[in-house]
Amino acid sequence: MTNPILKENERIDQLFSTDVKIIQNKEVFSYSIDSVLLSRFPKLPSRGLIVDLCSGNGAVGLFASTKTSAKIVEVELQERLADMAERSIQLNDLSDQVTMVNDDLKNLLNHVPRSQVDLILCNPPYFKATETSKKNISEHYLLARHEITTNLEEIFSVARHALKSNGRMAMVHRPDRFLEIIDTMRQYNLAPKRIQFVYPKLGKDANMLLIEAIKDGSTEGMKILPPLIVHKDNGDYTDEIFEIYFGKNSRANG
Template identity: 30%
Template sequence: MSRKIIKNSLGYDSNLYVYQDKQMFNYSVDTILLGNFITLNRKVNYLLEIGANNGALSIFIAERDEKLKIDAIEIQEKAIELAKMNVRLNEKNNQIKLILNDFNLFYKEHSKNQLPKYDAIVCNPPFYKVEANIKRKNASQELLIATHEIKLNLEQIISGSAKIIKQKGYLSFVIPTERMVDCLTLLRKYNFEPKRVQMIYPREDEKSNLVLIESRFATGWGTFFDKNIYLHLNDKFKHEYRDEVKELYKPKKVKR
């Protein structure tokens, strides 16, 4: 079957574009919001993205800080092929290093070889637990791997990250709100303290469906909730994003 690859803009009012395979995982609002949510400053110079897929998140983050170096790991070869195209397209080769590997092997090798630890780790993880009827879903295997815990689950991401992150390093996620307690519990289990939480709602009169979580490794307690994000106006016939959300679709530049 031939691949359906199309070129899409990445964010608003930017020169960023990505090639995407419509049969695989495609970036959405959660990718963009996570890209602008994570803390970047002069102390964050070396970042790891777990599950890079087509490279959209790493490219967006690299645009925020031209001095940032990013390792982007991905287990699927087809996704890495797209990511390579997208890194070249956006001229981020000097910032982003793509790694084809299983994170469960990668963090062990990284730790065993005593390679430099990361200042920050970011992940838009497989959202859903593996279900008994997963094979019946009308989706490609590549999409199922990106969205379900087939190759990598939340606990493996957090426990592995604890081995390769600096003290007080940042570990950040975007996950479904229904999995927030799972995430917070596992973070504490592996010595990460949840520091910032931001709820995302489709509209003001609807339930939250996504949450942004930023934690720090081996640091003091204390969690703060940022202002809620409401994506759309309450009028269900209008599907465009609110003005404040459109602003979040632009990479927030870092001043060093």
């Protein structure tokens, strides 16, 4: 029996700690651990308005929806990914809370009021668009991974106009762009406040960076949080990651 909400080559995955189900297609786009960690990194406002930029198939906003009553607006340029996200919203009966906007993030203020957003989440393309960008991957992955349709300056410029004063922005990115991210945030009156490096294993170099900034915030008081290790030496998730994926009591019950 096929699920009528699914299209060809799609499957439904579940983040067990939340019961949220996400429509995935490995040929088009699948969320990974960066989306999960981003949805759990900032303190979510209990109400108000959250925007998820570069939302892909909607995973970050959908995961965040279980921890807040705030309205969530997801913004995704690619029609195929936005369609997957819209069907995931329906699948989880979240249409009253979560809205998908299929548009360029440059047009965000056509969809949300200026200076009224409490929190912006963003899992952007990580790589600069160069001649050596891997062109053999699908167009969907190419746009999701490379700064072809947007870049840091554009994202932070949009965030500055959409966020309330003292509103926050949380982003996941690559450590090799760390200084560029901080410099660009400051150009747009976003003061970095919380930073956490994510490591695949103990003793390995960091491969992810979580960063949270406050609009119009003081440039003082930035915190570097303890490192987040994803895997133990044997390949299993560390306790902290296991809890994020499966919930606090699942290991004891497993």
